[in-house]
Amino acid sequence: MENNTIAKIRKVRIPIKLKLIAVVILLVASSLSYYAYFALKLFREDKSAYIYETGLNTSEAIAKQVASFLDHALQITDYLGRIYANTPEQEKMAKSIFEANKNFIEFSIYKRTEVDGEFKLIFAVSDEISLSGQGLPVDYFIKYSQINPIPFLMIEKKRRYVEGYNPASQFPHLVLATFDAEKNEIYVARVKMDDLADLIANNKIYEILIIDKSGRLFLKKNLSAEIPQAKALFYNSLVDSVDRKDGVSNYVDENGTTFLVAHNQISGEDLFVFAEISKDRAFLAATTLMNKSLYFGIFLISIAIIIGIIFSRTITSSIEKLFSATSTLAQSDFKNRVELHSHDEIGALSDSFNYMADEIVRYMGQMGEKIRLENELKVAKLVQESFFPANNLKFGKLEIAAFYEPATECGGDWWGHLQINGKTVLMIADATGHGVPAALLTATANCSASNLEIMAQSDPSLLNSPAKMMRIVNKAVCDIGSQILMTFFIAVIDTKKNELIYANASHNHPLHFIPGQSGEEISKQNLHPLMDSNGPRLGERKDASYNDCTISFCSGESIVFFTDGIVECTNKEEKPWGNRNFLKSIINNINLESDKFRDNVVGDAKDFFAAHPLDDDITLIVTKFT
Amino acid sequence: MSSEKLVINTQVVGNVCKVDFIGNINEDADFEKIIALKMPEYHFNFDQVAMINSCGIREWISLITKIGTQATIKYFNCRQIVVEQINVVHGFITDKSQIQTFYTPYYCDKCNLEKQVLVEVKSINNRKAPAIKCDKCSSKMEFDAIEEHYFSFIPKK
Numbered sequence: 001m002e003n004n005t006i007a008k009i010r011k012v013r014i015p016i017k018l019k020l021i022a023v024v025i026l027l028v029a030s031s032l033s034y035y036a037y038f039a040l041k042l043f044r045e046d047k048s049a050y051i052y053e054t055g056l057n058t059s060e061a062i063a064k065q066v067a068s069f070l071d072h073a074l075q076i077t078d079y080l081g082r083i084y085a086n087t088p089e090q091e092k093m094a095k096s097i098f099e100a101n102k103n104f105i106e107f108s109i110y111k112r113t114e115v116d117g118e119f120k121l122i123f124a125v126s127d128e129i130s131l132s133g134q135g136l137p138v139d140y141f142i143k144y145s146q147i148n149p150i151p152f153l154m155i156e157k158k159r160r161y162v163e164g165y166n167p168a169s170q171f172p173h174l175v176l177a178t179f180d181a182e183k184n185e186i187y188v189a190r191v192k193m194d195d196l197a198d199l200i201a202n203n204k205i206y207e208i209l210i211i212d213k214s215g216r217l218f219l220k221k222n223l224s225a226e227i228p229q230a231k232a233l234f235y236n237s238l239v240d241s242v243d244r245k246d247g248v249s250n251y252v253d254e255n256g257t258t259f260l261v262a263h264n265q266i267s268g269e270d271l272f273v274f275a276e277i278s279k280d281r282a283f284l285a286a287t288t289l290m291n292k293s294l295y296f297g298i299f300l301i302s303i304a305i306i307i308g309i310i311f312s313r314t315i316t317s318s319i320e321k322l323f324s325a326t327s328t329l330a331q332s333d334f335k336n337r338v339e340l341h342s343h344d345e346i347g348a349l350s351d352s353f354n355y356m357a358d359e360i361v362r363y364m365g366q367m368g369e370k371i372r373l374e375n376e377l378k379v380a381k382l383v384q385e386s387f388f389p390a391n392n393l394k395f396g397k398l399e400i401a402a403f404y405e406p407a408t409e410c411g412g413d414w415w416g417h418l419q420i421n422g423k424t425v426l427m428i429a430d431a432t433g434h435g436v437p438a439a440l441l442t443a444t445a446n447c448s449a450s451n452l453e454i455m456a457q458s459d460p461s462l463l464n465s466p467a468k469m470m471r472i473v474n475k476a477v478c479d480i481g482s483q484i485l486m487t488f489f490i491a492v493i494d495t496k497k498n499e500l501i502y503a504n505a506s507h508n509h510p511l512h513f514i515p516g517q518s519g520e521e522i523s524k525q526n527l528h529p530l531m532d533s534n535g536p537r538l539g540e541r542k543d544a545s546y547n548d549c550t551i552s553f554c555s556g557e558s559i560v561f562f563t564d565g566i567v568e569c570t571n572k573e574e575k576p577w578g579n580r581n582f583l584k585s586i587i588n589n590i591n592l593e594s595d596k597f598r599d600n601v602v603g604d605a606k607d608f609f610a611a612h613p614l615d616d617d618i619t620l621i622v623t624k625f626t
Numbered sequence: 627m628s629s630e631k632l633v634i635n636t637q638v639v640g641n642v643c644k645v646d647f648i649g650n651i652n653e654d655a656d657f658e659k660i661i662a663l664k665m666p667e668y669h670f671n672f673d674q675v676a677m678i679n680s681c682g683i684r685e686w687i688s689l690i691t692k693i694g695t696q697a698t699i700k701y702f703n704c705r706q707i708v709v710e711q712i713n714v715v716h717g718f719i720t721d722k723s724q725i726q727t728f729y730t731p732y733y734c735d736k737c738n739l740e741k742q743v744l745v746e747v748k749s750i751n752n753r754k755a756p757a758i759k760c761d762k763c764s765s766k767m768e769f770d771a772i773e774e775h776y777f778s779f780i781p782k783k
């Protein structure tokens with residue numbers, strides 16, 4: 001039994017603790033990833049817009065600065081050329097202006113000759129210190145210009161000319177030139193690249209370079225490093241696109257690295273500033289932030305797991321306590337109680353559990369009490385059974401066959417007999433109701449019968465008056481003073497005289513069967529109720545009086561004594577067996593032996609009741625005179 | 627069944643108190659209302675009495691003992707169950723009681739039909755049941771009790 005009960009408790013495969021942790025992690029992880037996905041997407045979009053704009057701004061700013069530098073240098077160049085007029089004073093002034101502009105390393109004037117129309121050098125001044133600083137002779141640029149000729153035609157045409165870095169030069173410099181149409185002179189200045197180079201180099205984020213319209217490099221950070229051909233072609237393609245004075249483009253190099261390239265035309269010049277940055281670097285901040293977010297997310301999930309574990313432990317420890325308590329309860333340990341102090345459903349559940357356990361203990365106590373009472377009832381039944389005589393009796397010419405069955409353990413019906421001086425005193429009684437209180441009254445009846453026996457033995461005249469006997473029994477019942485009353489019938493049968501004297505205390509009238517003429521069909525007319533004596537039920541009042549009635553009987557006659565149970569008990573349709581069926585059964589079986597007669601009548605009744613429990617106690621006594 | 631409390635309706639007309647009993651006469655029956663009226667004559671109507679149990683009889687006898695010595699009691703429409711109690715239980719009626727009308731049980735064996743016929747006491751002769759025909763087959767119905775027993779409450783003429 002116990003093992004079965006335990007076996008019915010299933011094994012815990014997925015503890016609630018795990019489930020709770022899983023839910024907490026799932027919730028946190030999903031909400032964080034959802035948040036991160038959208039936040040970072042927005043951030044990245046915003047950041048790339050910013051990066052593009054910054055690239056463009058950078059290239060524009062540098063373009064402006066370069067334009068301003070060139071403008072300024074060209075103005076000085078023009079100015080130097082214009083104030084020079086072949087006088088020693090002017091020459092001296094020009095030289096001092098030249099020296100004041102530290103960027104200038106050479107200034108020269110070319111004048112168109114009238115003979116061949118060619119431009120011939122008429123004046124030149126150079127910065128000896130700067131040149132010697134580079135280990136170059138003072139006439140370096142005069143010789144240099146013979147190898148790398150100054151494009152006079154272009155200068156004449158454009159009036160102003162700018163030329164950038166030339167790898168042929170040992171002294172990296174810019175060439176600036178203006179044309180004076182009135183004087184037919186071209187002024188050429190060679191200017192150090194340092195200021196512009198610094199400007200470019202100062203930008204730590206972007207790689208800056210300047211290219212002219214023909215694709216030639218004008219200036220870049222590291223002059224000696226070559227621009228890869230593919231990249232140069234890309235730059236050229238950008239420069240060629242007429243519409244795009246500025247813009248941002250993507251460039252993927254041969255290694256697969258993507259570059260963002262912003263470009264801007266320098267105003268007034270055919271020069272373009274490129275500000276370039278690798279996309280990885282541009283988005284470094286965003287990537288860093290995303291990585292940080294990832295770490296932060298992992299950190300948050302870890303926190304969630306820890307909180308989840310702590311949280312679920314507080315919950316599940318209560319559940320585990322409850323679970324172990326129920327398990328021990330299932331193993332018939334009813335002393336165990338759960339002590340939980342949480343003010344939640346589980347706390348309430350523990351109260352319910354404790355209440356249930358208390359109730360079980362209380363119920364078991366009651367069950368024990370009930371079992372004890374039931375045992376007592378069984379004993380009472382055994383005691384009561386001893387009040388009843390044997391079922392089949394024979395005293396000379398008198399046969400008695402009786403049946404008794406209580407509705408519950410103890411019944412309220414009783415019957416008994418006394419054998420005194422060859423006479424039989426037959427008694428039948430029915431206490432109101434049934435069960436223990438009624439059964440107690442039958443004990444009184446039984447006891448009174450014993451007293452009557454003693455009294456009749458000393459005073460045989462008592463046998464002549466069952467009414468007198470009835471008064472004695474009534475007194476005994478009244479003395480108990482209970483609310484329970486009892487119907488009682490006493491018959492004194494004298495088989496020698498074939499005489500029966502009876503007294504009745506409101507009991508069902510016994511039926512006296514007197515057969516008709518031989519061959520005559522037996523009917524209800526042959527049944528004569530013994531109804532001429534009547535008195536109050538026993539226990540109703542102490543002074544009750546009863547009367548004796550005498551009948552005579554012959555051999556072959558019978559008297560059926562009974563309590564109302566047999567006619568009033570019902571079947572499962574609540575229909576009583578009833579008088580009609582009872583009388584019919586008596587008539588059908590009246591000629592049988594007394595025990596058969598009884599058995600058949602009882603059998604008919606029981607067939608009718610079927611399995612329906614008895615509503616009342618049943619007593620049936622068949623007496624036959626042989 | 628026994629939990630349904632008996633309903634007692636009283637109506638006083640002159641010296642007479644008419645009492646209708648409706649339901650089951652059992653241990654819960656409370657007849658104080660009738661006793662309190664202290665009328666010289668009562669007419670009891672049992673037409674709607676379904677059941678009387680032994681505890682109910684105790685209450686009834688107590689009622690009859692209290693009013694029966696002073697008042698005349700007339701019984702009307704006595705159901706079979708009432709007649710059976712009158713016959714068997716001493717004290718169910720007093721000497722001053724008069725049974726006026728009562729039901730007699732009949733049965734048709736052919737049709738398996740039961741019938742309760744209301745009759746007047748004075749119409750019963752020599753404790754014999756009046757002949758009744760079956761509503762269904764018109765044959766003579768059988769009296770559904772022992773005549774000398776059922777009519778034993780009627781004094782022999």
Ligand SMILES: [Zn+2]
Pocket residue numbers: 734735736737738739760761762763764765
């Ligand atoms: Zn019929």
